[in-house]
Amino acid sequence: MGIIERKSRERENRHAAILAITKDLIVERGVDAVTMLDIAKRAELSKATLYLYFPSKEAILKEIFFEMSTRVISYVRPRLEEAKSGLEAIRAVWMSYLELFGSSEDIIALYGIKNHIIPSYPFIMPYREPGMMTGPEEFYGCIVECVTRGIDDGTLAPGLDPKSIARSLLMVASGIIEAVARLPREHRDVRIIRAEMKSVFEIMLRGLATDRCDRSALVLPDIE
Amino acid sequence: MGIIERKSRERENRHAAILAITKDLIVERGVDAVTMLDIAKRAELSKATLYLYFPSKEAILKEIFFEMSTRVISYVRPRLEEAKSGLEAIRAVWMSYLELFGSSEDIIALYGIKNHIIPSYPFIMPYREPGMMTGPEEFYGCIVECVTRGIDDGTLAPGLDPKSIARSLLMVASGIIEAVARLPREHRDVRIIRAEMKSVFEIMLRGLATDRCDRSALVLPDIE
Amino acid sequence: MGIIERKSRERENRHAAILAITKDLIVERGVDAVTMLDIAKRAELSKATLYLYFPSKEAILKEIFFEMSTRVISYVRPRLEEAKSGLEAIRAVWMSYLELFGSSEDIIALYGIKNHIIPSYPFIMPYREPGMMTGPEEFYGCIVECVTRGIDDGTLAPGLDPKSIARSLLMVASGIIEAVARLPREHRDVRIIRAEMKSVFEIMLRGLATDRCDRSALVLPDIE
Amino acid sequence: MGIIERKSRERENRHAAILAITKDLIVERGVDAVTMLDIAKRAELSKATLYLYFPSKEAILKEIFFEMSTRVISYVRPRLEEAKSGLEAIRAVWMSYLELFGSSEDIIALYGIKNHIIPSYPFIMPYREPGMMTGPEEFYGCIVECVTRGIDDGTLAPGLDPKSIARSLLMVASGIIEAVARLPREHRDVRIIRAEMKSVFEIMLRGLATDRCDRSALVLPDIE
DNA sequence: AATGAATGAGGTTTCATTCAT
DNA sequence: AATGAATGAAACCTCATTCAT
Numbered sequence: 001m002g003i004i005e006r007k008s009r010e011r012e013n014r015h016a017a018i019l020a021i022t023k024d025l026i027v028e029r030g031v032d033a034v035t036m037l038d039i040a041k042r043a044e045l046s047k048a049t050l051y052l053y054f055p056s057k058e059a060i061l062k063e064i065f066f067e068m069s070t071r072v073i074s075y076v077r078p079r080l081e082e083a084k085s086g087l088e089a090i091r092a093v094w095m096s097y098l099e100l101f102g103s104s105e106d107i108i109a110l111y112g113i114k115n116h117i118i119p120s121y122p123f124i125m126p127y128r129e130p131g132m133m134t135g136p137e138e139f140y141g142c143i144v145e146c147v148t149r150g151i152d153d154g155t156l157a158p159g160l161d162p163k164s165i166a167r168s169l170l171m172v173a174s175g176i177i178e179a180v181a182r183l184p185r186e187h188r189d190v191r192i193i194r195a196e197m198k199s200v201f202e203i204m205l206r207g208l209a210t211d212r213c214d215r216s217a218l219v220l221p222d223i224e
Numbered sequence: 225m226g227i228i229e230r231k232s233r234e235r236e237n238r239h240a241a242i243l244a245i246t247k248d249l250i251v252e253r254g255v256d257a258v259t260m261l262d263i264a265k266r267a268e269l270s271k272a273t274l275y276l277y278f279p280s281k282e283a284i285l286k287e288i289f290f291e292m293s294t295r296v297i298s299y300v301r302p303r304l305e306e307a308k309s310g311l312e313a314i315r316a317v318w319m320s321y322l323e324l325f326g327s328s329e330d331i332i333a334l335y336g337i338k339n340h341i342i343p344s345y346p347f348i349m350p351y352r353e354p355g356m357m358t359g360p361e362e363f364y365g366c367i368v369e370c371v372t373r374g375i376d377d378g379t380l381a382p383g384l385d386p387k388s389i390a391r392s393l394l395m396v397a398s399g400i401i402e403a404v405a406r407l408p409r410e411h412r413d414v415r416i417i418r419a420e421m422k423s424v425f426e427i428m429l430r431g432l433a434t435d436r437c438d439r440s441a442l443v444l445p446d447i448e
Numbered sequence: 449m450g451i452i453e454r455k456s457r458e459r460e461n462r463h464a465a466i467l468a469i470t471k472d473l474i475v476e477r478g479v480d481a482v483t484m485l486d487i488a489k490r491a492e493l494s495k496a497t498l499y500l501y502f503p504s505k506e507a508i509l510k511e512i513f514f515e516m517s518t519r520v521i522s523y524v525r526p527r528l529e530e531a532k533s534g535l536e537a538i539r540a541v542w543m544s545y546l547e548l549f550g551s552s553e554d555i556i557a558l559y560g561i562k563n564h565i566i567p568s569y570p571f572i573m574p575y576r577e578p579g580m581m582t583g584p585e586e587f588y589g590c591i592v593e594c595v596t597r598g599i600d601d602g603t604l605a606p607g608l609d610p611k612s613i614a615r616s617l618l619m620v621a622s623g624i625i626e627a628v629a630r631l632p633r634e635h636r637d638v639r640i641i642r643a644e645m646k647s648v649f650e651i652m653l654r655g656l657a658t659d660r661c662d663r664s665a666l667v668l669p670d671i672e
Numbered sequence: 673m674g675i676i677e678r679k680s681r682e683r684e685n686r687h688a689a690i691l692a693i694t695k696d697l698i699v700e701r702g703v704d705a706v707t708m709l710d711i712a713k714r715a716e717l718s719k720a721t722l723y724l725y726f727p728s729k730e731a732i733l734k735e736i737f738f739e740m741s742t743r744v745i746s747y748v749r750p751r752l753e754e755a756k757s758g759l760e761a762i763r764a765v766w767m768s769y770l771e772l773f774g775s776s777e778d779i780i781a782l783y784g785i786k787n788h789i790i791p792s793y794p795f796i797m798p799y800r801e802p803g804m805m806t807g808p809e810e811f812y813g814c815i816v817e818c819v820t821r822g823i824d825d826g827t828l829a830p831g832l833d834p835k836s837i838a839r840s841l842l843m844v845a846s847g848i849i850e851a852v853a854r855l856p857r858e859h860r861d862v863r864i865i866r867a868e869m870k871s872v873f874e875i876m877l878r879g880l881a882t883d884r885c886d887r888s889a890l891v892l893p894d895i896e
Numbered sequence: 897a898a899t900g901a902a903t904g905a906g907g908t909t910t911c912a913t914t915c916a917t
Numbered sequence: 918a919a920t921g922a923a924t925g926a927a928a929c930c931t932c933a934t935t936c937a938t
Contacts, residue, residue: 176399
C-alpha cells in the first residue's frame with residue numbers, strides 16, 4: 001500500500017512537472033513554437049512517455065488552461081466579494097491582473113492557450129448550469145455580476161449592458177497580455193508592462209465610472 | 225500594344241487575385257492555417273505558379289500587410305486633419321475603425337499578419353527618419369500627435385503620456401480585432417461586432433476625455 | 449530572299465548568343481548552378497524562347513561542348529604537326545592548355561560540361577570510323593599518336609602504353625581544370641592558376657621523357 | 673543493462689548503416705544524385721527517420737567526410753614515417769592510394785563529398801593552429817613535409833616549391849578519383865583503374881625524383 | 897512505467913519543360 | 918518568332934503520434 005501510494009504520488013509529480021515545464025516553454029516561446037519534443041527534452045523524458053501522462057498535446061494544453069483559470073478565479077473571487085461597490089469590484093479585477101502578472105509571467109501561457117482551446121471566448125459561450133461552468137465562463141459570469149452590481153449601486157454608468165461590458169473588459173485585458181506575449185523574452189520588462197497595463201485599466205475605469213464614485217477608486221496603486 | 229496592355233493587366237490581376245485570395249483565407253482561418261497549397265487551390269493554380277508572382281510566402285504576407293496598412297492610414301489621416309480637437313481626432317480614429325470594419329472584414333488579415341511581421345509592435349519600434357516610416361509606425365505617430373494635441377487643447381486629461389496612451393489605444397484595438405478574428409466565420413456577425421467595438425471605444429473615450437469637452441464627442445454613431 | 453537571309457542570320461545570332469551566354473554562366477557558377485531562367489534572363493529572352501532554338505537544356509550543353517572541343521582541337525592540331533618529336537608534341541599540348549586558359553577561362557565550361565555529356569571519357573569511348581570522331585575522341589586519338597611517335601623516336605620512355613598515357617594526361621589536365629572551376633570566381637587568379645598548371649605539366653613532362661631528349665623541351669615558358 | 677547496451681549498439685548500428693548506405697549510394701551515383709529519399713528507401717526507413725539520426729543531409733555528408741578523411745590519414749601517416757627519404761614518402765602516399773582503392777571504392781565518396789564541403793581545396797585553406805586541422809588539411813600538411821624532406825635529402829629535385837608540389841599531387845590524385853567516379857558502376861574494373869592510377873603516379877614520381885635516387889623507388893608494385 | 901524507434905502527412909521551395917496566344 | 922503563364926515532379930525538412938519491447 002505504501003508502495004502504491006508512492007507510485008501514485010510519483011505519477012502525480014511527473015504529471016505536474018510536465019504541466020509546469022510546458023507552461024514555462026509557452027511563456028518563453030509562445031504556444032505555437034512549443035513541440036512535444038521540447039517538452040520531453042526539458043522534462044528529461046522521452047516523447048513517448050508524455051503520452052503515458054496525457055493522451056495528446058491538446059490535453060496538456062487543456063489541463064494547463066483549466067488549472068490556471070481555476071487558480072485565477074480563486075484568486076480574484078474573494079477580492080470581488082470584499083469590494084464595497086460594483087466599481088470597486090471591477091477595480092479589484094484589474095488589481096488582480098496587475099498582482100498576478102507582477103508575481104509571475106505565467107498568465108501569458110493562460111492567454112496563449114485560451115486562443116487555442118476556446119478561441120471564441122468571450123463572444124460565444126455554451127450555456128451551462130450554474131456550478132458547471134469552466135473557469136473562464138465563471139470568470140465572465142463574475143464580471144457580468146460586478147457590472148450589474150455597479151449599475152445598481154450607481155457607481156457605474158447606467159444604460160450599460162453588463163454582458164457587453166464584461167466582454168469588453170475581457171477583450172481588452174486579453175489584448176494587452178497577448179501583445180506582451182509577442183515581445184521577445186529579453187524585452188519583457190515587467191515594470192514597464194505593468195505600467196502599460198495600469199494605464200489602460202485606469203482609462204477604462206474612468207470610462208465606466210459615474211461622477212458619484214470615489215475618485216480614489218479610479219486610480220490603481222503602483223506595485224513594485 | 226492593346227494586347228500587351230491586356231496581358232499586363234491580366235498579370236496584375238493575377239497578382240492582385242492571389243493577394244485577395246490569401247487575404248480571404250487569412251480572414252477565414254487565420255494566418256497560421258493558410259498554406260501555399262491552400263492559396264494555390266483556391267486560385268485554381270499550382271503551387272509553383274504562386275512562385276511566379278511572389279518569391280516566397282513571406283512576400284505575399286508582407287505585400288498584403290504594407291498595402292493594407294497604407295490604405296488604412298490614407299483613410300484615417302484626412303479624417304484626423306478635419307478634427308477640431310485632439311479628442312475629436314481620437315474619436316475619428318475609432319470611427320474609422322468602425323467604418324473600415326463595417327465595409328469589410330479585411331482588416332482582420334491586417335492584424336493577423338502584423339503579429340507575424342512586427343510582433344513587437346507597438347512596444348518596440350525602430351527609429352526612422354520622418355517620411356521613412358512604414359504604415360504602422362506612421363499610424364502610431366499619428367496617434368501620438370492626436371493625444372498630444374488633445375492634452376494641449378484641454379480635451380484630453382492632462383498628465384497623460386502621449387506615447388503610452390497611443391500604445392494603449394493600439395493594443396486595445398488590436399485586441400478586439402484579434403478576438404473577432406478567432407471567431408469562426410459563421411459566427412462573425414458584423415453588426416454585433418461593431419456594437420462591441422463601439423462599446424469599448426466609447427468607454428475609452430470617456431476615460432480619456434476631460435469634463436471640458438463636448439459630451440456628444442464621447443458617443444460614436446451607429447453605423448448600419 | 450534578302451529578308452529570308454536576314455532572318456536566318458538573326459536566328460543564327462540568337463543561337464550563338466545563347467550559347468555564349470550559357471558558357472559565361474557556366475564559367476561563373478558551374479554547370480549545376482545554371483538554370484534555364486538564368487540563361488533566359490541574361491539573354492533578355494523568355495525561357496520559352498530558348499526552346500525555339502534548342503530542344504532542351506541538354507542540347508545547349510551538348511552544342512557548347514562539341515563546338516568548344518572542335519575549336520580546341522583546331523587550335524592544338526597544327527601545333528602538334530609542327531612539333532619535331534613526340535615529346536615536343538606532348539609539350540605543345542600542354543602549351544596549348546596554358547595559352548588557351550591564359551586567353552580565356554572558357555575552357556572551364558568545356559570541362560564542366562564534359563562531365564555531364566561524356567562522363568566516362570577518357571575511359572570509355574565508342575569505336576568510330578576515322579573521320580567520324582567527335583572532338584574529344586579525336587583529341588584523345590591525337591595524344592595517343594603523339595605518345596606513339598615519342599616512343600618511336602626515342603624521346604619518350606619505351607615500354608609505355610600510348611593509350612594509357614593518353615588517358616593519364618587527359619585525366620590530369622581535367623583534374624586541374626576542375627579544381628580551378630570549383631574556386632569561387634573572386635579567387636581565380638589566372639596567373640597563379642597558370643603557374644600551378646605549368647608546375648604539374650612540367651613534372652609530367654620530366655616523368656615521361658628519356659634522358660636523350662633536349663632538356664629545354666622539359667620546361668614550359670612563362671606566359672604573361 | 674544488457675538491454676540498454678544492446679539498444680545503444682543498435683542505435684549506433686543504424687547510424688553507421690545510414691552512413692554506409694549513403695556512402696554506397698554516392699559511390700554508385702555521385703553526391704548530387706543521392707537524395708534523402710534514396711537513402712531512406714535503401715535503409716528501409718522513412719525519410720523522417722533519417723532525421724532522428726542526423727539533423728540534415730549536410731550532416732550526413734560531413735560525418736562521412738570527416739570520418740573517412742581521418743581514416744585515410746591514419747592509414748597513410750605511419751607509412752610516411754617509415755619512409756627512409758622524401759621520395760619514398762611520396763611513393764608511400766601513392767601506394768596508400770592504390771591499396772585503399774584496391775580494398776574498396778569507398779574513397780570515391782570521400783572525393784565526391786570533398787567537392788561539396790571544401791570545394792576550394794587544396795587551393796584555399798583557412799589557417800589553423802597545429803593540431804586543429806581537419807583531415808584534408810592535415811593531409812596537405814603531410815605532403816608538404818614529405819616534399820620538403822625530399823628536397824633536403826636530395827631525392828627530390830631542388831628548386832621545387834613544396835606547397836605548390838603538394839597541391840599538384842593532390843589535384844592529380846583527385847582528378848583521377850573523380851574520373852573514376854564518373855564511370856558507371858558496371859564499368860569500374862578495379863584492376864584497370866589501379867593500373868591507370870599506377871601509371872599516372874609513376875610518371876609523377878619520375879618527374880619529381882633526382883638522378884640520385886634509387887631507381888626502384890620510382891616503380892610502384894602491382895597489387896593483385 | 898518507460899522509451900527508442902519509426903512514420904505519415906504536410907510544409908516551403910525549385911526547375912525543366914509545355915502550350916495557347 | 919516570341920512569350921507569358923502554367924505546372925508536375927521532386928527536393929529538404931518538421932512534428933504529433935504510435936508501437937514493440
